Amino acid sequence: MSGDKTSTVLDDLFGEAQAERETIVSVLVPVAVPTAYTYKVPAGAHVQPGTIVQVPLGSRQVLGCVWDGAPDAAINPKKLKSISRVYDKARPLLPDLRRFVEWVANWTLAAPGMVLRMVLRSEEALEDEPPLAAVRRIEGAAPDRMTPARAKVLDTLSDGMAWTRSGLAGAAGVSASVIDGLLAQGVLEPVLLPGTPPTPKPDPDFAHVDLTPAQAEVAASLRAAFERGNAVSLIDGVTGSGKTEVYFEAIAEALKRGRQALVLLPEIALTEQFLRRFEKRFGTFPAEWHSEITPKKRARTWRGVASGDVRVVIGARSALFLPFEDLGLIIVDEEHDAAFKQDDRVPYSARDMAVVRGHLSRFPVVLASATPSVESRVNAEQGRYARYVLPERASGAELPEIRAIDMRQEGPERGRWLAPELLKAIAQTFAEGSQSLLFLNRRGYAPLTLCRTCGHRFQCPHCSAWLVEHRFQGRLVCHHCGHFEKMPETCPTCSSTQSLVACGPGVERVAEEVQDLFPQARTLILSSDLPGGAERMKREMKLVEDGEADIVIGTQLVAKGHNFPKMKLVGVVDADLGLAHGDPRAAEKTFQLLAQVTGRAGRVTGGGRGFLQTYSPEHPVLKALLDQDRDAFYRMEIEARQAAGLPPFGRMAALILSGPDKAAAEGFARALVRAAPADRSVTVLGPAEAALAMVRGRHRYRLLLIAPRQFDLQGYLRHWLANGPRPTGALRLQVDIDPQHFL
DNA sequence: AGCACGCCGACT
DNA sequence: GTCGGCGTGCTC
Numbered sequence: 001m002s003g004d005k006t007s008t009v010l011d012d013l014f015g016e017a018q019a020e021r022e023t024i025v026s027v028l029v030p031v032a033v034p035t036a037y038t039y040k041v042p043a044g045a046h047v048q049p050g051t052i053v054q055v056p057l058g059s060r061q062v063l064g065c066v067w068d069g070a071p072d073a074a075i076n077p078k079k080l081k082s083i084s085r086v087y088d089k090a091r092p093l094l095p096d097l098r099r100f101v102e103w104v105a106n107w108t109l110a111a112p113g114m115v116l117r118m119v120l121r122s123e124e125a126l127e128d129e130p131p132l133a134a135v136r137r138i139e140g141a142a143p144d145r146m147t148p149a150r151a152k153v154l155d156t157l158s159d160g161m162a163w164t165r166s167g168l169a170g171a172a173g174v175s176a177s178v179i180d181g182l183l184a185q186g187v188l189e190p191v192l193l194p195g196t197p198p199t200p201k202p203d204p205d206f207a208h209v210d211l212t213p214a215q216a217e218v219a220a221s222l223r224a225a226f227e228r229g230n231a232v233s234l235i236d237g238v239t240g241s242g243k244t245e246v247y248f249e250a251i252a253e254a255l256k257r258g259r260q261a262l263v264l265l266p267e268i269a270l271t272e273q274f275l276r277r278f279e280k281r282f283g284t285f286p287a288e289w290h291s292e293i294t295p296k297k298r299a300r301t302w303r304g305v306a307s308g309d310v311r312v313v314i315g316a317r318s319a320l321f322l323p324f325e326d327l328g329l330i331i332v333d334e335e336h337d338a339a340f341k342q343d344d345r346v347p348y349s350a351r352d353m354a355v356v357r358g359h360l361s362r363f364p365v366v367l368a369s370a371t372p373s374v375e376s377r378v379n380a381e382q383g384r385y386a387r388y389v390l391p392e393r394a395s396g397a398e399l400p401e402i403r404a405i406d407m408r409q410e411g412p413e414r415g416r417w418l419a420p421e422l423l424k425a426i427a428q429t430f431a432e433g434s435q436s437l438l439f440l441n442r443r444g445y446a447p448l449t450l451c452r453t454c455g456h457r458f459q460c461p462h463c464s465a466w467l468v469e470h471r472f473q474g475r476l477v478c479h480h481c482g483h484f485e486k487m488p489e490t491c492p493t494c495s496s497t498q499s500l501v502a503c504g505p506g507v508e509r510v511a512e513e514v515q516d517l518f519p520q521a522r523t524l525i526l527s528s529d530l531p532g533g534a535e536r537m538k539r540e541m542k543l544v545e546d547g548e549a550d551i552v553i554g555t556q557l558v559a560k561g562h563n564f565p566k567m568k569l570v571g572v573v574d575a576d577l578g579l580a581h582g583d584p585r586a587a588e589k590t591f592q593l594l595a596q597v598t599g600r601a602g603r604v605t606g607g608g609r610g611f612l613q614t615y616s617p618e619h620p621v622l623k624a625l626l627d628q629d630r631d632a633f634y635r636m637e638i639e640a641r642q643a644a645g646l647p648p649f650g651r652m653a654a655l656i657l658s659g660p661d662k663a664a665a666e667g668f669a670r671a672l673v674r675a676a677p678a679d680r681s682v683t684v685l686g687p688a689e690a691a692l693a694m695v696r697g698r699h700r701y702r703l704l705l706i707a708p709r710q711f712d713l714q715g716y717l718r719h720w721l722a723n724g725p726r727p728t729g730a731l732r733l734q735v736d737i738d739p740q741h742f743l
Numbered sequence: 744a745g746c747a748c749g750c751c752g753a754c755t
Numbered sequence: 756g757t758c759g760g761c762g763t764g765c766t767c
Binding site: 024026031033035036037038039040057058059071072079080081 | 755
């Protein structure tokens with residue numbers, strides 16, 4: 001070509017000009033600073049907004065992301081450092097995700113870099129996956145001696161595929177040393193595989209789906225929501241109504257449209273059964289994402305999500321920050337669950353931020369629950385969410401019949417905890433070969449121990465809560481801070497022996513009573529504090545599922561999602577527990593818990609029965625449960641909150657003010673107090689969770705404000721969001737404020 | 744003197 | 756979030 005020489009000269013000139021005028025870019029770094037920092041781009045490196053880089057920061061190297069907007073030209077050029085590495089194998093973070101990071105940072109009052117940190121949670125994912133060491137049969141080669149183990153290996157390899165050493169040993173049912181032997185003999189050869197092949201894509205048409213007319217109608221509405229862009233739907237269905245099947249249809253629709261889908265679950269324990277159901281419906285497993293995933297799998301999923309190889313993710317709240325290539329749907333299952341809230345570091349509600357992410361990227365979000373949160377019901381009633389009700393069980397089984405047992409009149413004798421009527425029902429259920437569940441939200445043997453002689457009560461030395469006796473462990477335990485001590489023989493105050501008495505029941509004590517009265521029944525305690533951890537829990541849940549236990553005594557973990565097909569009877573040992581708490585959400589939490597736990601009865605078979613042992617059968621929360629009238633509960637609760645001056649969206653309006661400057665934080669607090677009318681000033685108080693946060697927190701001065709009805713917190717926040725800058729260095733919004741009104 | 748610990752500001 | 760500098764107070 002004739003222009004060869006000229007273009008070379010031009011290139012040189014251009015290169016020189018570039019070298020003289022060094023390029024600088026904004027880089028967001030994972031530290032608590034308010035803005036992106038500025039770095040030089042090394043010659044020859046190519047970066048764009050979204051590119052993931054490594055940069056020097058102080059004395060260390062950190063991950064960062066090239067950010068939007070002009071770099072800060074006011075920074076002293078002598079201070080500027082160079083990007084030390086460009087991760088060109090990793091996909092740049094897309095604009096939608098970057099906007100989401102900024103939105104969450106703005107909302108939670110966290111530094112944007114701290115939110116970015118939640119995105120960059122797998123350093124391994126930024127490199128190409130290292131090749132996998134494997135073995136393959138060498139055509140025609142044979143071992144000197146054929147043994148049964150060797151034959152099994154060669155048989156497994158007969159399809160000509162390469163296997164990993166451990167995978168092959170496992171598949172052939174031999175030890176890995178057999179494979180080493182065959183390698184040494186030159187029958188097998190080592191090969192390198194290019195990482196893991198992508199998992200097969202879920203097939204939206206894999207299974208024949210048989211929906212009830214009610215389910216089909218909701219499924220059709222969810223499919224239609226894709227046409228509306230950013231619609232939020234609330235599936236409000238009784239326990240056993242088949243919400244999962246319905247939202248699976250929304251996932252199928254997302255897949256058919258070539259979009260990715262994300263399912264958020266409140267806790268890891270629920271993923272197991274979800275995976276099985278998903279596989280039945282879509283023919284393959286979704287990718288999993290939560291804190292217990294191994295680094296390798298984590299990296300694979302992160303990369304797969306970014307490249308689009310992974311189509312569906314099921315995960316805990318942190319999955320919300322995965323770098324999806326083209327996310328088209330988020331499902332938030334058990335949307336009422338408090339586990340969606342993160343209280344430390346960046347304090348956010350994954351349910352609310354899911355709605356935000358859907359809004360920013362214009363895709364549908366589905367919230368599902370048998371007991372929706374009050375705020376979601378309000379959002380639905382006020383037209384922000386579409387609400388779909390599934391009032392009946394998909395199996396056709398009728399809902400359990402629920403009865404109150406008035407403990408003032410029909411209670412058990414002294415020192416016993418189960419009323420005669422409940423015992424009779426347990427005996428019947430046992431006789432017909434079905435399961436009973438006794439629910440008591442109290443771990444251990446007894447919540448309080450005292451001395452009969454001198455009245456000494458065992459109290460935690462650190463937090464003034466009663467110490468709970470755990471008889472299996474022979475300990476007194478504080479459920480607040482974890483402090484424990486050995487159960488003493490004598491009273492520490494008056495030294496009397498045989499004088500300590502247990503007051504009130506825990507699950508261990510109820511189990512003792514059950515074993516005493518039904519010695520021939522197989523009883524099982526399900527409580528999170530028993531030794532053996534998650535593995536044991538999984539085993540025992542399976543035992544109950546398979547009908548290997550007759551009477552189960554459990555704490556609140558039995559209320560969550562597990563399917564117990566043989567469970568016919570549920571007895572709530574103390575239905576009043578939780579109603580008396582000072583927590584403004586006590587009624588809601590109790591309603592949800594009791595509705596979920598009684599919903600276990602006869603879920604598959606029908607004919608379930610529930611009993612609530614109570615001293616206050618007239619309490620409106622219990623009445624709503626007894627009457628099977630969920631709407632009555634929500635009506636009552638929304639009215640009660642309005643009367644208490646809580647905001648109409650049903651959530652506590654709270655601000656946590658914190659910062660290094662105590663005077664500034666207090667000054668701002670006083671300004672807030674002045675802004676509220678004189679008759680009901682802003683109350684400055686510290687509920688238990690805020691107090692705990694204060695003790696554990698790194699900030700030195702912190703103040704919790706609950707704004708009463710007169711204070712226009714919403715208006716203030718709206719103004720603040722629109723007009724920046726922050727009133728103090730570190731003002732933190734509590735996770736309980738609903739972002740719906742700001743979208 | 745030597746160092747553990749907590750506090751505090753800086754980090755581009 | 757993490758590091759380094761600095762002051763305090765205690766031990767070898």
